[in-house]
Amino acid sequence: MNLAHQPAKEGAWQRSALMKWFVIATLGLLNLSPAALAEGSEIEHRCTALYPSMTQYFARKDCVKTQTEYEEKEAFRRHGEERKRSNEEAARPCVAADIRRMESLAAKVKAAVLPDVPLEEVQAAVGLVLGKQGVIEIPDNDIRERVLITSIPTQCGTDFHFLINVREGKDKKLRWLRVSAENAPSGYPAKIHSELGNEFEEQREQESRRAEEAKFQQRIQARMDEEERKAKEVRREFLKSVKISNVRLTCDKPDRCSIRTIEFKITNVSQKPVKDVSFGWLLLPTKTANCPDELATNQRSVGSVLQPGQSRAERIMILATPDDGDAKLCLKVTDLRGLERWEQ
Numbered sequence: 001m002n003l004a005h006q007p008a009k010e011g012a013w014q015r016s017a018l019m020k021w022f023v024i025a026t027l028g029l030l031n032l033s034p035a036a037l038a039e040g041s042e043i044e045h046r047c048t049a050l051y052p053s054m055t056q057y058f059a060r061k062d063c064v065k066t067q068t069e070y071e072e073k074e075a076f077r078r079h080g081e082e083r084k085r086s087n088e089e090a091a092r093p094c095v096a097a098d099i100r101r102m103e104s105l106a107a108k109v110k111a112a113v114l115p116d117v118p119l120e121e122v123q124a125a126v127g128l129v130l131g132k133q134g135v136i137e138i139p140d141n142d143i144r145e146r147v148l149i150t151s152i153p154t155q156c157g158t159d160f161h162f163l164i165n166v167r168e169g170k171d172k173k174l175r176w177l178r179v180s181a182e183n184a185p186s187g188y189p190a191k192i193h194s195e196l197g198n199e200f201e202e203q204r205e206q207e208s209r210r211a212e213e214a215k216f217q218q219r220i221q222a223r224m225d226e227e228e229r230k231a232k233e234v235r236r237e238f239l240k241s242v243k244i245s246n247v248r249l250t251c252d253k254p255d256r257c258s259i260r261t262i263e264f265k266i267t268n269v270s271q272k273p274v275k276d277v278s279f280g281w282l283l284l285p286t287k288t289a290n291c292p293d294e295l296a297t298n299q300r301s302v303g304s305v306l307q308p309g310q311s312r313a314e315r316i317m318i319l320a321t322p323d324d325g326d327a328k329l330c331l332k333v334t335d336l337r338g339l340e341r342w343e344q
Contacts, residue, residue, distance in 0.1 A: 043067045094156035095185050102152050105130065106162055106179050106196040109152075113177045115200040119168040123148050126164070134164070144170035151182075159183040162196075175201040241270035242277050242306065242333045249329045260318045262331065267311040275305045275343070278335040279314070283321060284328040291330035305339065 047063035134150025152162040179196040251257035280295030
């Protein structure tokens with residue numbers, strides 16, 4: 001074989017291949033529309049810029065094929081979206097009129113879903129409302145739970161619908177009922193509509209917190225009542241530091257008792273000095289009546305100190321009293337205080 005002629009033969013083969021490629025490309029272009037030719041030219045331009053070398057012919061050809069398929073898919077997608085928008089726009093009056101029916105059905109579903117029933121019973125109850133059984137599935141984010149899925153479609157031939165999910169927790173209690181507006185038309189709130197759903201788990205948590213708060217308040221109140229009871233008991237014992245004796249009730253005149261005088265003696269029976277001893281009195285209609293446990297203060301004494309064991313006579317005048325001389329007198333020590341260190 002003459003190697004001298006080899007380069008010439010290879011050059012002839014390359015020229016022949018290029019000529020065939022040119023003829024095929026030319027025939028292909030003749031069959032394209034002007035828009036496709038323009039688009040094809042743009043794709044050819046981009047692919048040629050990416051693969052300019054003659055040795056990258058097949059890579060350039062694959063690039064043109066891939067880009068052409070992509071552009072065709074994008075054009076198909078855009079055309080579908082445009083057709084969908086056109087259909088939805090035409091259906092807007094129908095959807096606007098149908099929303100009331102859809103919301104009414106969603107409200108009936110909300111009323112039918114009770115928080116303390118198994119999910120299968122919820123499925124049956126929702127089926128009675130909507131006339132179709134939803135499906136119970138395992139959610140992707142927690143295999144231990146279940147969710148009932150159903151929907152309320154519009155009657156207007158669009159993709160707009162209410163998606164209804166009823167979620168059951170791993171404790172077999174319903175977590176929530178949620179209704180979301182999917183593919184909602186402009187002018188209608190999309191996604192979750194809380195007024196059509198129920199957050200059962202959140203409600204249970206709130207009720208539990210309220211119950212715990214009520215128990216806490218009851219414990220606090222009981223503690224306060226006990227402290228108040230103890231304080232009253234201490235005060236009652238403290239008031240016993242002063243003993244009342246020799247009580248005598250007299251009238252101003254023998255035939256009438258509109259003015260009366262209470263005379264009595266007080267004695268400090270404690271081991272400490274006391275000060276500012278005050279008294280409460282009450283006249284009852286008959287001597288057989290019982291005196292109350294507590295009396296309001298009627299007579300205050302300020303500044304007088306009573307040392308341990310010391311006694312003192314007291315005298316109280318009562319004005320505008322009933323004329324009945326058979327009244328019963330109730331008299332008690334209502335207040336006093338011990339001396340501060342600086343007063344002793």
